[in-house]
Amino acid sequence: MAKRVAIIGGGSSGLCAIKACLQEGLEPICFEATRDIGGLWRFEHGSSRASVAAGGVAHSRPQRGPGEPPTAALAIPPLHCPWPAPSHALLPRSPHTQTSVCCVSKRPDFAATGQWEVVTESEGKQEAAVFDAVLVCSGHHTKAHLPLSAFPGIEKFKGRYLHSRDYKDARDFTDKRVVIIGIGNSGSDLAVEISQTAKQVSSRSGVLVGRGYPIDIVLTTRMKTFLQQLMSSSMVSDFAEKQLNARFNHSHYGLKPKHRILDQHPTVNDDLPNRIISGRVLVKPNIQEFTETSAIFEDGTREDIDAVVFATGYSFSFPFLEKYVKVVENQIPLYKFMFPPDLEKPTLAFIGLIQPLGAIMPISELQCRWATRVFKGLNKLPPQHDMEADIKYVKSQRHTIQVDYIPYMDELACQVGVKPNLLTLFLTDPKLALEVTFGPCTPYQYRLRGPGKWEGAREAILTQQQRVLKPLQTRHVEKQALAPAVPLIFKLVGAVAVLAVIFAYL
Known part of the structure; x- marks a missing residue:
């Protein structure tokens, strides 16, 4: 009889968990508190739960090839939808809904x-x-962080104020003057979207990262990760900030922050500069105080406003598991951000409880692949003291669960036995090795070998660049032959030198 696994949450991580359980011959039972699956990706107008807004898109692409198990269990044809994001309307339906989890407790014979x-x-x-294992897939966008005490006068403000989780549609702010507090990804997205209907939107300054392509395709490569490890944090920040300012000068737009680019989670929005230059979004300093009808900023300027949107993040908790896991200041002691180290049996795992510098859906999938193999006894966890020594967090309320995409994915892949072997690839398949090293680190790389190997992974990696461009090519453009800026011989010599350094560090 297959082991029964309780899956708490039917969002993208929960769907990954269902798929992984089925692939390992386990019996998944998914509990979703809302009326449908999809989690953050399911749009609900009028709902107060955290979810995508009406115009929401992702900044990373759910890579998937024909015949491949979907990266996040989302059945999205890659050649027939734009790469920035799947629509929230494309999610399948599930019968396990409107069922909340009240309590999860050990059985008397748990040991x-x-x-x-x-x-x-x-x-x-x-x-x-009774279940043989539990996967907690409810994520970390659960409790809105609303720091009202940090904003004097907000209690006497006569307009409307709300957290970004309560925002659904820009039409609610038609002809209003709106202040958005927070200029992370949520804040910048809201500034762009609300400015299409509002009279004026004011927002605090911050970093903008915009390249015109999905961020994981542009930045998430093994070579860039390797080079970053060789450089100091200051050198990496200098290089990245120079690249971003080459597109437009962030100081001229009022977007240059006080911190360096690596000191906070990057903000990704290609539309914000256009809204600023058109005057629809004003970039302002921090708010000093509110009056009944206006906001006074630290530079002494005042703006009459009708509404305030707090894009100030979330805190998370798991009340149904409070006997066994304690969350203190957004920190929870978990091995590899997944397993409580002090359980007698490793039959409980958290999926998607991370803030990656990259796409979260592939991480959730690989976490599920590892967790289900641990549940079946195919993989073993280290001793408790080793797991506790491995646990570390970023010292920041907003970024305690932040991870770097490729290093963390490779850690998981080593546990499952699916990390690509670059040395073997260069000796046996140089063409594939070059794309794995220099191209985007898409989830296909973790389907080349080991458990869950997919025969189509090689072809998917070699053709992934074409699929990124496919939705854009609605008009044929003749290519002009250009003389190479660098002779081929120098390129080859440079590639050999770089590979020699890589192998020296392997």
Whole structure:
């Protein structure tokens, strides 16, 4: 009889968990508190839960090839939808909805069996069931962080104020004057979208990263990660900031922040500069205080406003597991951000409880592949003291669960046995090795070998650049032959030199 696995949450991580369980011969039972699956990617007008806005898109592409198991269990044809994001309308439906998890507790014989009792509630009725393992896939966008005490006068403001999780549609702000507090990804997206209907939008300054292509395609390569490890943080920041300012001068747009680019999670928005230069978005300093009808900024300027949107992030908690895991200042002790190290049996794992510098869906999938193999006994976890020594967090309320995409994916891949072997690839398949090293690190790389190997992975990697460009090529443009800026011989010599350094560090 297949082991029964309780999956808490039916968002992208929960869908990954369902797929991984099925591939390992486990029986997944998914509990989703809302009326449909999709999590953050399902749009609901009028709902107060965290979800995508009406115009929301992603900054990374869900790579998938014909016949390949979907990266995030989202059935999205890669050649027939734009690369920036899947639409929230493309998600499949699920029967396991409107069921909340009240309590997860160890069975009396947990030390021997590793089993859990899960109490759920649906339509006012509670039920208890026994499971051999539990995957917590509810994520970290759960409780809105609303720092009202940091903004004097907000209690007397007569207009409307709300957290970004309560925002759904720009039409709610038609002809209004809006201030957005926070200029991270949510804040910049809201500034762009609301400015299409509002009279004026004011937003605080911050870093902008915009390259015109999905960020994981542009930045997430093994070569760039390797070179970053060789350079100091200051050198990397200098190079990255120079590249970004080559497109437009962030100081001229009021977007240059006080911190360096690597000191905070990057903001990605290609539309914001256009909204600033057209005057629809004003970039302002921090807010000093609110009055009944206006905001006063630190530079002494005042703006009459009708609404305030706090794009100030989230805190997370797991009340149904409070006996076994404690969250303190957005920190929870988990091995590889997944496994509690002090359980007698490794039958509980958290999926997607990370803030990656890259796409989260491929990470969730690889986490699920590892967790299900641990549940089956195919992979073993280290001793408790080794796991506890490995746990570390970024010292920041907003970034305690932040990880770098490729290093973290490779850590997971080593556990599963699917990390690509670059030396072997260069000796046996140089063409593929070059794309794996210098091209975007898409999830196909973790399907080349080991458990879950996919025969189409090689072809998917070699053709991924064409699929990125495919949605853009609605008009044929003749290519002009240009003389190479660097002779081929110098390119080859340079490539050999770089590879020699790589192998020296392998």
